[in-house]
Amino acid sequence: DAGVIQSPRHEVTEMGQEVTLRCKPISGHNSLFWYRQTMMRGLELLIYFNNNVPIDDSGMPEDRFSAKMPNASFSTLKIQPSEPRDSAVYFCASSFGADEQFFGPGTRLTVL
């Protein structure tokens, strides 16, 4: 069975450019989570959706970050414009209700 799928796996971009990260959750899961992981701050929740509806976006750093979930099988996290401090590993995770979360392989973002 396919797990959570993320693309791209690696992204290198220049400051000021738009970055779009993509996620396909596990089929049948109704909750989707976007996390950011850095050495300094650890694993932080940015936003999560339940049944495609954003429930908690209190972790989104600022207006440069936005996330959408147009349907049950796809979500995007967009950063516009990107800054060097956005460099991190971004994980997408999904779950069925309150069950354990399954994480995707992550996208390693480097903003120069």
Added chain:
Amino acid sequence: GQNIDQPTEMTATEGAIVQINCTYQTSGFNGLFWYQQHAGEAPTFLSYNVLDGLEEKGRFSSFLSRSKGYSYLLLKELQMKDSASYLCAVRGFTGGGNKLTFGTGTQLKVEL
């Protein structure tokens, strides 16, 4: 809000037993999770506790005391492949009730 504390690093010997502690302070408690994360990989689910007591799953066990805001992960018969970061995560009732707050992780090194 939630505050989670766990040791930064631990070292243990192959074949031995190690206990990784996690203390937390939360305004509302709805479960505690342990995840394992190998370097460069995604976190993977290990265990879940919501009631006081011990949950055993093979070589891994997790204990919870809600009154003390305390949990531990016990790893028995340590193997080299158990070298990884172990993340404690607490779920509260805020943010829709499915939001996890992660500790910064305990880096475990297993030596010969």
